[in-house]
Amino acid sequence: MAEFNIHRFLELAGGVRIDDLDWALCRRIGVSDVEERILKYMGDTESHTIIYMRDLLAGHSTRDPEITSFLSAWVYEELCHGRAISRLLAESGRPEEADRYTRVTEGSSLREIVEAALSQGAAYLTPRFIALHMTWGAINEATAAAAYQTLERRTANPVLAKLLNRMARQERRHFSFYWHQAKKRMENDRIARALVSFGIKHFWTPVGSGVGGGDNMGFLAAHLFPDEETMVPLKQAERSIQDLPGMEWFTMLTTASRQVAANYIAIHGPARFVTNDAQAAEALAVAG
Numbered sequence: 392m393a394e395f396n397i398h399r400f401l402e403l404a405g406g407v408r409i410d411d412l413d414w415a416l417c418r419r420i421g422v423s424d425v426e427e428r429i430l431k432y433m434g435d436t437e438s439h440t441i442i443y444m445r446d447l448l449a450g451h452s453t454r455d456p457e458i459t460s461f462l463s464a465w466v467y468e469e470l471c472h473g474r475a476i477s478r479l480l481a482e483s484g485r486p487e488e489a490d491r492y493t494r495v496t497e498g499s500s501l502r503e504i505v506e507a508a509l510s511q512g513a514a515y516l517t518p519r520f521i522a523l524h525m526t527w528g529a530i531n532e533a534t535a536a537a538a539y540q541t542l543e544r545r546t547a548n549p550v551l552a553k554l555l556n557r558m559a560r561q562e563r564r565h566f567s568f569y570w571h572q573a574k575k576r577m578e579n580d581r582i583a584r585a586l587v588s589f590g591i592k593h594f595w596t597p598v599g600s601g602v603g604g605g606d607n608m609g610f611l612a613a614h615l616f617p618d619e620e621t622m623v624p625l626k627q628a629e630r631s632i633q634d635l636p637g638m639e640w641f642t643m644l645t646t647a648s649r650q651v652a653a654n655y656i657a658i659h660g661p662a663r664f665v666t667n668d669a670q671a672a673e674a675l676a677v678a679g
């Protein structure tokens with residue numbers, strides 16, 4: 392994997408471009424109910440990046456200028472992802488509630504609050520804790536990129552597909568930062584490797600599971616990753632984590648996805664991924 396260059400990243404950093412998107416076409420095609428729910432879940436996760444950053448910015452990581460520089464630009468890019476998704480939903484005739492951010496934040500579980508406190512405390516004890524945060528971040532970024540890539544391939548709305556493609560590119564750059572940070576902190580440090588494996592095995596849950604709620608995650612997994620073929624980007628994300636020193640064992644992404652999807656289907660019945668094919672065919676025929 393190409394080395395990560397923080398200077399290059401900061402030069403390229405910025406909000407995902409949306410001003411050149413064909414919003415008129417987006418309005419004519421819209422998104423399906425299934426896509427709306429998936430996008431809201433993704434948007435909630437993006438908008439809450441600042442809350443995750445509070446947990447990352449603790450202890451020894453605050454003394455590392457590369458980490459603090461990265462996080463400054465990263466949190467803005469993620470905020471813009473949330474705003475871009477909100478705009479797309481509004482243009483598709485499915486605007487989000489005005490108080491959505493506040494309501495979703497209030498919905499944070501006690502487990503999350505306790506974990507954040509423990510994580511912050513542990514971050515002061517040992518600089519090795521950064522390796523865990525960085526691995527965690529790499530997993531989340533790789534998951535976000537995989538989810539965007541999968542939805543991009545499956546949606547009938549080309550404007551949404553273009554936006555997802557742009558966001559997935561930024562997620563891959565974020566991934567690169569976390570991955571290289573994790574690697575350099577684990578490759579010559581047996582204790583860091585043990586700490587990371589322990590932390591991920593015992594505490595990791597899929598990105599957004601706190602803000603999005605378990606049922607929304609099951610909904611996303613059941614609709615986006617129903618079989619081995621649709622899971623290919625997720626498997627690639629998982630393999631990239633297995634390339635980290637000491638992480639060869641990591642299969643939690645696909646395992647968690649299969650499990651939450653199965654739970655969802657057991658409760659709600661089969662999941663059918665619906666896209667606005669008819670609206671897209673009509674709008675694109677008119678557009679010539």
Ligand SMILES: [Fe+2]
Pocket residue numbers: 437468469472535558562
């Ligand atoms: Fe993002």
Ligand SMILES: [Fe+2]
Pocket residue numbers: 469532535561562565
């Ligand atoms: Fe990201």
